[in-house]
Amino acid sequence: MKLRANDTVATQLESSPRRTLGSISFDQAFVPIVVIVMALYLCITNPFFFTVTNLTNLLLQGSILAIVAFGITFVIISGELDLSVGAGMALVSVVVALTARHFESIGIGILLGLSIGLLIGLINALVVTLLEVPSFIGTLGMLVIAQGCALALSQGAVVSGLPEGFSSLSNTRIFGLHLIVWLVALYFMVLLFIQKYTVFGLRVFAVGANRRASVVTGISTRRIISICFVISGFSMAFAGVALTTRVESGQPNAGSLLALTAVAAVVVGGTSILGGRGSIVRTLWGVLLITILENGLDLEGIDPDVKRIVIGVVFILAASTDFARRQFDRRKHK
């Protein structure tokens, strides 16, 4: 049986009655339909939504969430969780800003920031795979450590006075779109390739779907999970650099809800929080859903308290498609 690194891999490993990729299943199509319907509704009812300015803003506003959510998708499919991404991003942002200011070099700042993100990912990997600490607790610990470091290094204040280059970097546009949007698109393509066309990508699904079976078949689950955490670490570093560039300052208090929102984007998109099933394409739809929803609610001028309720309801509804799909499958097999 030839395994392919996509949704169907988990299906084959779990031997559950799911559809193949040849036909688009209900749960695969549900979130894209919701996103398209929501976008169409906003296009019709809100004169500000479908404007170049707003669409540009929308892509910018979703960039950081997308970067982090893409990385965390690998961790979740492998059956683990990474809660440190928000605080890690804040720490990277502070480190980038402080070093760039100190050395008056954007390059050094970005390089050190990326290194810190990778280091966080590596420590997370070691804690989870070698110390066998549950990833929920291990990465929660890292969240607190990163938060403490970010606050200590910045004294709790925004780090400003960065070299001029940051401003030009954030304002660079290619074919009308900001540089960061292109970089996010490129990052998506790279991760999609890794997920669909590499042995590693395939094994992530196998490890998440059935860890014991993976060990029996000779897969080094520790190595696979470690690489997933390192990808997530790189993503938080990338997000930290993007954040620093976007707001032209180091932000110690940023990302307090980012980890949860990123997990929500992944799960709402249709990736199973239990691991073994999902895809980065689904995460992209999850990110679009959250970003368009928040943008739309702002444009509609919804009361802030009601806005929270609406977001919560949409999260639950979108995530419940998994339940609807199981019901559908059961009825079909009866």
Place this chain on the structure above:
Amino acid sequence: MKKNAFISFAAILAGTLTVAACTTGSQTSSDSSGPESAASSPTSESAASSPTSEKTVAISIYTREIPYYIDMIAGMESAIADRGLDATFSYANGDPERQFSDIENAITQAPDGMIVAPIDKSALIPAMRKAVDAGITLLTTGNAIEEASQSIQLAFVGHDHVETGRIKAQYIVDSLDGKGTVAMIHAIRGLDFSESQATGAREVFDSYPGITVVAEDYTNSFSSDDALALTQNILTRFPKLDALFYDNDDLALGGVLAVKERGLAPDEILLIGTDGSPAALESVKAGDMDMTVLLCSYKEGVTAVNVLADYLLKGIKPSLPVIRSTPIIVTTSDIEKIMAGLTRNDC
């Protein structure tokens, strides 16, 4: 197996070193602000002559993630060193339940005095009553507690955030000659600092029929990035907006970027914040922000410790139960004059 154990040990060591490095960084910065502040505070200087007491003080701060409290803590540390007090700090990271527990834990150590910067006006009253019943002298700072319970404390040292909201709103009204559209962007829903400012500002805006508050929303953080996104969306809805009101400077700095991105000239829209952070003061100087309010929380921290120390060491009660901090308003036109010779520590 041995290899795994070695790698595990290396991981723990790396983590410990990371934390140690951060802690060292923090301590160094804290130390560097100490002597400067002591020299700039007359109250501290006079107190420095009697550092002989063994009095203990428990200090509970609801968060150290906001510049306002970071400065306040630095002020407290400086005054504690000057007055020879033995103090322990606890930080609740914005969680009321945790601050409640922090206070209860502090009571078990039977300190002579307690300073609480409460998360809101009522959540911690039962814990504070326990402290007072246990014979601990209580002083609150930052956010005031509800009036009915204020008699249990020695004093409150701090701002009236409702008044800060009024001052900021009045500045907008005056600058717009009583006519225009305003958007208010707050930080965290339910936070006294945010809600009180909103109350004061609404009070003023409501009394001017020519002023319309077209949008009011919360970022639910003190992050410039969240404020940038929210401001972008508000400016999309209301491209002709006249003024933007922010709870604090970190949010306002996000607003400055949104305004710049939109291609609006600084004089096309009023933009104001609170705190007087260094970055915001630069922004006010440059004319990107029009006004900010210096809360001088370093000085507030020094005053809070000194009022409590005066009572514990000398039995001197403050003449008033509420000691108000005075905010300093700086605008683009007068910032050079006001800030001349003024440091962040003494305001």
